[in-house]
Amino acid sequence: MKFVALIPARFGATRFPAKLMADLYGKPLIARTYLSTVATGIFDDVVVVTDHEEIAEVIRKEGGKIFISQKEHESGSDRIAEAAAHMEADVIVNVQGDEPFQDKKSLQDLVNSFGDSRVQVASLMMTIFDDSQIQNPNAVKVVVDKDNFSMYFSRSPIPFIRESPSEITFYRHIGIYAYKKDLLMAFTQWPKSILEKAEMLEQLRLLEQGIKIKMIHTDHQAVAIDTAEDLEKAKEYFRANFSDQL
Template sequence: MIKEKIIAVIPARYAATRFPAKLMKMLGDKPVIAHTYAAVAGSGLFDDVFVVTDSELIFEEMVSRGGKAIMSVAEHESGTDRIAEAVKDMDVEVIVNVQGDEPFMQKEPLEKIVALFNSDAVQVGSLMRKFASEEEAQNPNAVKVVTNKKGKALYFSRSVVPYKRDPQASVPYYLHIGVYAFRKKALLDFTGWSPSLLEQTEKLEQLRFLDNGVDIYMAETDYETVAIDTPEDLEKAMALLNR
């Protein structure tokens, strides 16, 4: 078991590009962000759970429900930068970043990412699962990851990797699930580095770690993400909640 203090932080930006204010949309009896907070806090894995937000509406919603929330001070390009600002003066060792639009987050994938940090060698961890089909892997919005035998990520891409030179080759494709965990130093280092060329090309900020020589260890899970990115996703989530 991990002896260090480990917390979960949920970045919650109000003005989402594709679906503005999505985190405050009602899903059953409470907003999406409140479901996510309840799922993460209810896992029992963390010494503390916080929502970090740029929105007074989200802040007040969480506090009114007995949750913990922190207001961002500065403008940030990413949720990772927002989290780094929030934790820089906290006495913590490991920070798990769970996206605010994951209302059905489960304990099993969180346990797996936390377990990676039983090794002192791990500075950054994340999750992956096998694609159900090769056709699913063709979607450029589904980020692929390739690892070595030790579970370290070799590369992340929107392209299908590895490329099958022999069409008959049998190889699994892995979807990268955007749940991250960092040791505090690795997180703060990340915010001090300029965006790398690969990161800017693929529009994948995790490539900044690889470009700067920091390994990302991957844990495999069967967890099927249910992220709320569009109004249609919210309708699907409502149907799932009703079931």
């Protein structure tokens, strides 16, 4: 199978304008994400999909490949689908452009899941140990069946604990997806579903179409940058883990 990583990289951002161009110890954030994805050695190809020439030029300087979006897109999934339509690939992995420290084991486990013929789309989850995360609507929860296929995603605490059984484990969804290419192309053509609109979670569109998502457990705590404060945390992580590159 041919595995291609596509990194959607929109220039605009409401909470942190032009964040993908923010400096992270000598390189723009998007360059760090691109280079860490390539460094995993997992993918047959890695392409940054962007709407802006500044981002494209950053990736060209790193010797990377870019695809310039020709359309306006509502989501990263829509953006990568435009690029995927022009590519030969069996599986497309959507790598978030604002997560500069990609984890090789998590991504390897993700692509390995497609050895199971039942898997059409896969994503990541991690165990929640902090009770405040269970109640936090920004931390998306997922419940799975015995084979770790998704049953439901919600911003609410799921499952609801009526009598607090100790064996219940809560899982947080980590928003990286791998799709069989044909499913990605179909998914982005389906209209928004009722549950998707209610929770503002696009993966519910898949569930409402009867597509279960294979959930892969990870212990890697992704560093996602949505605000200037997040960038400072990323710098702390870089200092702690990549001091030889300072």
